[in-house]
Amino acid sequence: MSNVGQIEKATQQRVVKLFQEKLGYDYLGNKIDGVDNRNINTNLARSFLKKQGYDDALITKALHQFSKVAGDQTKSLYDTNKAVYELLRYGVKVKAEIGENTQTVWLIDWKHPLNNHFAIAEEVTVKGADAKAAIKSFGKRPDVVIYVNGIALGVLELKRSTVSVAEGIRQNLDNQKKLFIQPFFTTLQLVMAGNDTEGLRYGTIETPEKYYLTWKQDSTIENLLDRHLTQLCNKTQLLELIHNFVVFDAGVKKLCRHNQYFGVKAAQDHIKRREGGIIWHTQGSGKSLTMVWLAKWLRENVKDARVVIITDRTELDKQIETVFKGVDEDIYRTQSGADLIATLNDTQPWLIASLIHKFAGKDNEAQPGDIEEFIAEMKRNLPPDFKARGDIYVFVDECHRTQSGELHKAMKAILPNALFIGFTGTPLLKADKQKSIEVFGGYIHTYKFDEAVRDKVVLDLRYEARDIDQSITSTAKIDQWFDSKTRGLNDVALAQLKKKWGSMQKVLSSKSRLEKIVADILMDMAIRDRLQSGRGNAMLVTSSVYEACKCYELFEHSELAGKCAIVTSYAPSPADIKGEETGEGLTERLxxxxxxxxxxxxxxxEAFEEAVKKKFIKEPGQMRLLIVVDKLLTGFDAPSATYLYIDKQMRDHGLFQAICRVNRLDGDDKEYGYIIDYKDLFKSLGTAIHDYTSGALDAYDKDDVAGLLKDRLEMAKQRLEEAREAIKA
Structure with missing residues (x-):
């Protein structure tokens, strides 16, 4: 064996020993020569079920049904794995004999984790998925497989320290292909890869490489791989993760991140003490799924629990509905204030979504009048038998906004015994902190932007304040644009074109400010790699719908024609232009x-907006720019969005949420999200000191927004210097 093989073997031997001695797993041996290695060891499964007190007839039927579902190759890996998970989590329903009552056979004892049999095997050689693939795939053998009661629930690929963990991840992804050993993965819940220098990264079936996660938890163990394995594969924690923190989300199986796990755990402790509070998990770190996991736990662990999820915008209300329905939870969206009261007065449904304005009798986002007067009137008009049924838990989304104000009084008046938990993706303003804490309670759990960037959950942001007059007439920028447009031309054609465009600076300098901004964005579209390739796209924030329309019209006379759209709350109606005609040309409204x-x-x-959003996310090369005013600046997740251009006065929550539209992970070519500011929101133009915790974000405590924005030019210089040093070294 080569020295490289020996190094990896030494790591594997240490890991196997760790599982046995520190984690208490049994060792099933080296299965390299096994001729019938499967993901279900029926002997071990039968032995466990016998100890649990099931009779032979029930055991035989349950294992037959489970093996049949796990071995179904007519379905996709996702569908089969989902069906297997449901049998593991909710038990196998069988009848010992025809005519007898149905009984549930639990293949895993979830309530008593240590009652289960935990074991590992190494070098588990698995045959190919079918006869044609057998020759190619016979050599596929996961380094370590975790079995619980004979069922393969985890797989681990190990690499030596000098080989990236990414190699192990790709190996796992290859193994899941039909060409290789896809059927072995039908029972797997945890798919891992690791080495001693990078530690462990984990995902589940079909998790793309970029979405593999790293576990973070305090520990005195220095070796990263040993630390992560000791934490993640601890018997109790492993089963808790599988039972409470797996979700099948609209065709994608997902596991929790560490911030979601510890956020939900902290919330559970608060709930047990009957205390509310605030969960602040930064934009893009999975706040919606944290709600899902907490809601599911409440339903299963608190008698008569009902969950009401409150938002303050229709688009967020719809988004919450989409998230919960995506994970097969039927959530009811209330239609009016009266419908909300009627729904609360009944015992069903258990899961409700509502706009907060409905607590003030409004059927939309309109602001209420006198809250005190409304509450008094509401109490007079409530049904005589009104009482919010069940043990009610209110999840308040974006709790930094309306919900901390007067409308909260209306919620408390209708639901005096409810427990309130606030969720926010942005920090609390200095001026609102005390008020929000009085309303909801203290922080339950926090996960700040800079933590998420370090964990590679979201991308870092690069900020640039652009003086549009200087930027658009910059000789260097025009030369760069010219080069991008003339690639492949011969010298003669190039010289002729250069003459033609010689006066470009004069032409651009005479344009209106809006025309300059449009020209500046078009230049970026031509010279910025990700925008040029069509793999990334951009959003432009304007100050009004009219400004958005003027920009759109300018873009429609460029190469962005048909690939640009406006998304705002405006819906044109003939009533808008009644009495506008003057005979002297188009007014602003017209x-x-x-x-x-x-x-x-x-x-x-509405239909246009849905089609445009879908194209922006799925086909970025065909929808390269969205022009917005207020819409889509919160709750809109588009990994392709790479540049955000701001031509509107913004600050605090609105600015924080807007810039996070471009921090989502996407392909390898998306290293950062870019913020281009035409309004100089931080007053940084012409100054040497760039403090992005002041100016438009000065209503926050500095510590809460530290590291949010970094100067694009300064970071580029730093990166260049680092590259130079690396070359010298």
């Missing part, structure tokens, strides 16, 4: 109406 209608064609504004 022009806005005309441009917007031309863009919509024969679609409604």
């Amino acid at each position: 022009r806005k109406y005309e441009i917007y209608n031309r863009m919509l064609g024969d679609q409604t504004a």
